[in-house]
Amino acid sequence: MKKPVIVVHGGAGFWRPERRRAGVSGVKKAAKAGYEVLQRDGTALDAVETAVMCMEDNEVFNAGLGSVYSIDRRIEMEASIMDGKTLNAGATGLLTDVKNPVHLARIIMENTDHVLIVGNGAEKLARLFDLERRDPSTEFRIKDWHELRAKLKQGKVDYLPKLHELIKLHPQLFDLDTVGAVALDENKDTAAATSTGGYSLKFSGRIGDSPLIGCGTYADSEAGACSATGIGEVVIKLVLAKSACDLMRLGRTAQETAEELIRLVNRRMLGMSLGLITVSASGQIGAAHCSEHLCWAYMTSGVKQPRGALKAKMIREDR
Numbered sequence: 001m002k003k004p005v006i007v008v009h010g011g012a013g014f015w016r017p018e019r020r021r022a023g024v025s026g027v028k029k030a031a032k033a034g035y036e037v038l039q040r041d042g043t044a045l046d047a048v049e050t051a052v053m054c055m056e057d058n059e060v061f062n063a064g065l066g067s068v069y070s071i072d073r074r075i076e077m078e079a080s081i082m083d084g085k086t087l088n089a090g091a092t093g094l095l096t097d098v099k100n101p102v103h104l105a106r107i108i109m110e111n112t113d114h115v116l117i118v119g120n121g122a123e124k125l126a127r128l129f130d131l132e133r134r135d136p137s138t139e140f141r142i143k144d145w146h147e148l149r150a151k152l153k154q155g156k157v158d159y160l161p162k163l164h165e166l167i168k169l170h171p172q173l174f175d176l177d178t179v180g181a182v183a184l185d186e187n188k189d190t191a192a193a194t195s196t197g198g199y200s201l202k203f204s205g206r207i208g209d210s211p212l213i214g215c216g217t218y219a220d221s222e223a224g225a226c227s228a229t230g231i232g233e234v235v236i237k238l239v240l241a242k243s244a245c246d247l248m249r250l251g252r253t254a255q256e257t258a259e260e261l262i263r264l265v266n267r268r269m270l271g272m273s274l275g276l277i278t279v280s281a282s283g284q285i286g287a288a289h290c291s292e293h294l295c296w297a298y299m300t301s302g303v304k305q306p307r308g309a310l311k312a313k314m315i316r317e318d319r
Contacts, residue, residue: 003283003301004038006031006183008051010061010295012230012275015310020293022060024308027297030054031306034181035299044183044191044225045083045106052079052102052193055179059138063179064100067136067197070204075136077197078118078211079105084190084219091211093118099132102195105211107131116211136197178210180227182219182279190279192217192225192241198232208232214242223249224257224281230274230291234265244278254278254286255313262288262315275312287312 010027034051038044056064067075078093079101090109093116095101107129108117117125126133178196185191194217196210209216209232216232218241219225226244228235235241240261247257258276265274275289277296287296289312297308 003184003188004035004044004047004186005279005283005285005298005300006034006038006047006051006181007277007279007285007287007298008034008055008181008296009179009227009229009275009277009287010055011178012289012291012294013273014291015293015295019060020310023295024297024310026055026058026060027295028306028308029058030179030181031297031299031308034183035306038183038185041186043187044185044189044219045081047183047185048181048191048193049081049102049106051181051183052081052179052195053100056100056102056195061179062197063195064197065134065136066138068199069137070198070206072204074204075197076204076206077101077136077195078208079193079195080211080213080217081105081109081193082191082213082217082219082225083109084192084221084225087220089115089213089217091116091213091217092122093207093211094205095122095126097133097135098123098126099134102193104131105193115213118207118211178216178229180217180229180277182225182227182277184225184279184281184283188281189221190219190225190281192219192227194227194229209235209240212236214239216241218242218245220245220249222281224254224279226257226276226278228274228276229294230289231272234269234272234274238264238268240265240276244276248278248280254280254284255288256286258286258288259313259315262290266290266315288315289313290315
């Protein structure tokens with residue numbers, strides 16, 4: 001048992017060269033922040049919330065500050081959190097200016113009878129609990145939006161008829177820097193959390209996998225926990241986070257689980273960009289992806305400083 005354990009990701013997909021160092025530094029900082037909670041006998045739930053909030057406050061990631069724009073220049077953020085001990089969960093979406101969407105997701109979990117609240121209802125709840133607000137836009141995202149829109153107007157992008165072909169031709173269209181964390185605490189309880197701004201030029205009103213329990217986020221202390229990143233529509237169709245926990249319940253290691261599900265993505269959704277992080281009930285960790293990069297980091301009792309990288313186990317497409 002390698003408890004406590006935390007694994008975080010800052011997004012799968014194509015990481016531009018000028019952002020790579022900041023991305024790895026950011027996930028290492030988040031892993032350390034979450035692990036410090038665990039060292040103080042905090043819960044796995046507290047740890048994943050802390051780690052994800054750390055990344056929501058870092059503009060290099062597409063979550064909270066630095067979220068991407070929809071096609072009509074709107075920011076719509078979403079997040080979820082799940083307690084593996086109780087199976088309680090909270091999620092939210094279509095947020096425009098809540099500073100930390102994952103914190104609102106936890107409020108929904110602990111203070112309402114619901115799991116998922118989006119849009120106006122979520123904004124009202126944020127006001128009720130006096131949550132901090134901020135403008136999540138950045139100069140980088142504004143510049144990026146103008147460039148992508150110009151390509152659309154010039155007919156250089158045939159918008160979304162074949163998503164995987166778009167990714168191959170224009171990887172910069174999809175800043176898939178969803179952030180997430182999974183953890184196991186000293187009491188052998190797990191938790192998971194995920195937060196994102198979606199992907200560039202999405203349609204307004206689109207909900208991805210991040211706030212959907214069982215898709216982008218799932219935790220069950222009898223099995224493990226998982227957070228997904230990448231093309232949300234793929235994650236939703238394959239219900240990947242719950243599938244990961246089911247495999248670990250059956251005895252797969254955390255790494256075997258991540259790799260097996262990425263192979264499933266390759267087989268059923270060829271050419272899609274995706275990554276997974278996992279932690280098992282026994283404290284094993286896993287990370288795998290079929291995207292060009294997966295920005296991720298982890299800490300366990302066996303390491304003194306967080307370890308981070310832009311790649312984990314890359315599973316190539318089956319030919």
